[in-house]
Amino acid sequence: xxxxxxxxxxxxxxxxxxxxxxxxxxxxxxxxxxxxxxxxxxxxxxxxxxxxxxxxxxxxxxxxxxxxxxxxxxxxxxxxxxxxxxxxxxxxxxxxxxxxxxxxxxxxxxxxxxxxxxxxxxxxxxxxxxxxxxxxxxxxxxxxxxxxxxxxxxxxxxxxxxxxxxxxxxxxxxxxxxxxxxxxxxxxxxxxxxxxxxxxxxxxxxxxxxxxxxxxxxxxxxxxxxxxxxxxxxxxxxxxxxxxxxxxxxxxxxxxxxxxxxxxxxxxxxxxxxxxxxxxxxxxxxxxxxxxxxxxxxxxxxxxxxxxxxxxxxxxxxxxxxxxxxxxxxxxxxxxxxxxxxxxxxxxxxxxxxxxxxxxxxxxxxxxxxxxxxxxxxxxxxxxxxxxxxxxxxxxxxxxxxx
Numbered sequence: 001x002x003x004x005x006x007x008x009x010x011x012x013x014x015x016x017x018x019x020x021x022x023x024x025x026x027x028x029x030x031x032x033x034x035x036x037x038x039x040x041x042x043x044x045x046x047x048x049x050x051x052x053x054x055x056x057x058x059x060x061x062x063x064x065x066x067x068x069x070x071x072x073x074x075x076x077x078x079x080x081x082x083x084x085x086x087x088x089x090x091x092x093x094x095x096x097x098x099x100x101x102x103x104x105x106x107x108x109x110x111x112x113x114x115x116x117x118x119x120x121x122x123x124x125x126x127x128x129x130x131x132x133x134x135x136x137x138x139x140x141x142x143x144x145x146x147x148x149x150x151x152x153x154x155x156x157x158x159x160x161x162x163x164x165x166x167x168x169x170x171x172x173x174x175x176x177x178x179x180x181x182x183x184x185x186x187x188x189x190x191x192x193x194x195x196x197x198x199x200x201x202x203x204x205x206x207x208x209x210x211x212x213x214x215x216x217x218x219x220x221x222x223x224x225x226x227x228x229x230x231x232x233x234x235x236x237x238x239x240x241x242x243x244x245x246x247x248x249x250x251x252x253x254x255x256x257x258x259x260x261x262x263x264x265x266x267x268x269x270x271x272x273x274x275x276x277x278x279x280x281x282x283x284x285x286x287x288x289x290x291x292x293x294x295x296x297x298x299x300x301x302x303x304x305x306x307x308x309x310x311x312x313x314x315x316x317x318x319x320x321x322x323x324x325x326x327x328x329x330x331x332x333x334x335x336x337x338x339x340x341x342x343x344x345x346x347x348x349x350x351x352x353x354x355x356x357x358x359x360x361x362x363x364x365x366x367x368x369x370x371x372x373x374x375x376x377x378x379x380x381x382x383x384x385x386x387x388x389x390x391x392x393x394x395x396x397x398x399x400x401x402x403x
Contacts, residue, residue: 009140016136016145019361032350039354039382041370044331046248048375051299054247061292073287074274075102082294083256093231099259099266101273102290105250106216108283109240109257110137113212114172115276116269118143122171127157129334129364131180131214144169147363155184155325159193166201166209173198175230176214178221181334181362181369183327185221188228195234208236208264216242216255217330219300222307225328235262238269243293245331248301248373254285254293306331309372312379320387321394333370334359339393342368348392352385 006014014021023030023042033040040047064070080097087095103109110133118124120142126134128149135145148161162173175194177186194211202209213230218241221227230237242255257273259266277283289296310326313333317324324335337345343358346368359367372379 009142012139013136016139017133020132023358023361032353033355035353037353039374039378039385041372041374041378041382042355042357044245044248044371044373045250047373047378048248050249051247051301053299054249054296057292057295057299058288060295061288070287072282073290074277074284075100076287076290079290079293082297083258086297087258091229091231094261095258096261098270099261099263101257101270101277102285102293103240103255103257103277104253104283104285105244105255106214106240106242107133107255108253108277108280108285109238109242109255110134110174110212110214111140111280112257112273112276112283113210113238113240114138114141114143115280116272117210118171121169123167123169124172124174125162125165125170126174126176127162129179129181129359129362129367130174131176132362134174143171146170150179150182150184155179155182157186157190157194159190159197162194163197163201166197168205170201170205170209172210172212174212174214177229178215178217178227178327178329180217180330181332181357181359181364181367183325183330183332183334185225185227185328188233191228191230191233194230198234198236202236211237212240213237214240216240216245219246220303220306220331221329222303222310222327227329231258231260235260235264237263243296246300247296252289254289254296306372309374309376309379312376313370313372313383316379316383317386320383320390322386322390331371331373333372334364334367335370337366337368338390340366342366345389345393348389349385352389354382354385354389 079102080100083100084095084097103112114137118141123144123146124138125146128147138145146165148165151158198209211230211234218227231239237260239258244250317335322335324333339345342360342365346356346358349356357369359365
């Protein structure tokens with residue numbers, strides 16, 4: 001019936017999203033996650049109040065300065081200048097205000113890049129495990145998703161697999177660093193190697209292959225580890241960023257798409273991105289958020305506290321027998337499921353009101369993802385339940401469910 005009532009494109013999007021959509025809306029746990037006392041670690045939603053100064057900043061910029069304050073706004077020049085200045089100071093790369101497109105979060109930045117640069121039938125390569133919306137967004141523009149796996153031991157990009165996946169139809173490679181869900185930051189040698197192979201492939205096929213560098217977690221980096229961006233290695237790179245992660249306010253949709261200042265022909269790409277945002281339903285952030293961006297740039301959630309939560313979960317999970325690596329960034333852990341069926345294991349956790357995301361939804365079966373945007377109190381209540389569920393499936397002592 002859906003094939004008769006909706007477009008083939010949306011039917012294909014629905015099919016690519018079915019696993020995540022069912023988890024999010026239709027599973028029994030979707031209702032139970034919202035109940036009082038539920039320990040919801042499934043998505044990166046806030047469980048604490050926003051950073052100090054956030055609400056005051058929005059109130060400040062809501063007050064109109066002139067009669068045109070609430071006019072249509074595409075890319076506010078003040079917002080573009082503030083972002084470019086912050087990027088220059090942060091990355092040491094001479095980004096220009098004109099090369100900044102203000103978007104509705106990184107989600108909107110990715111959509112604008114795909115609509116502007118990818119034609120039907122062209123291929124977009126991304127690595128597994130991915131953010132679970134890449135495939136559907138590629139399908140939505142008529143593109144062809146091409147999936148390659150990361151190195152299973154290090155979670156680093158598999159450059160050999162990417163090189164083997166490139167064809168004359170390849171238009172773009174998506175790189176997500178720090179990676180959701182692995183927390184991996186790709187090192188300079190990997191990014192330089194990727195740049196070298198894409199430079200060769202672009203020359204061979206007679207048109208640029210772009211990198212879309214998805215970096216919404218690039219300020220959420222632990223242990224003072226440096227963040228390396230493809231924009232420093234490859235001219236044909238677009239950088240997608242979201243303030244919803246750094247501020248942990250995902251419902252307030254603002255981010256940007258920045259063109260590497262060394263990109264050839266970027267004036268044409270700028271215009272194409274703006275047109276893509278217009279035909280996508282005027283997909284620009286609302287005026288108030290754009291006016292406020294200079295002030296919002298100075299705010300952040302407490303990174304030290306976030307790192308302490310990561311470390312507490314690592315300590316408790318490893319003590320309970322879980323195999324879990326230490327993420328270098330993001331606010332996710334990716335433990336191995338102690339049983340092969342990760343969905344079943346997540347169901348067992350849900351019986352104790354602990355809700356996590358099965359790895360199979362992120363195309364990494366045998367794992368599950370924990371979002372540690374939770375409160376300290378939630379973490380302390382959850383750790384005995386994680387331990388008890390592990391004991392139940394491994395027949396360890398102490399397998400009784402905690403009260």
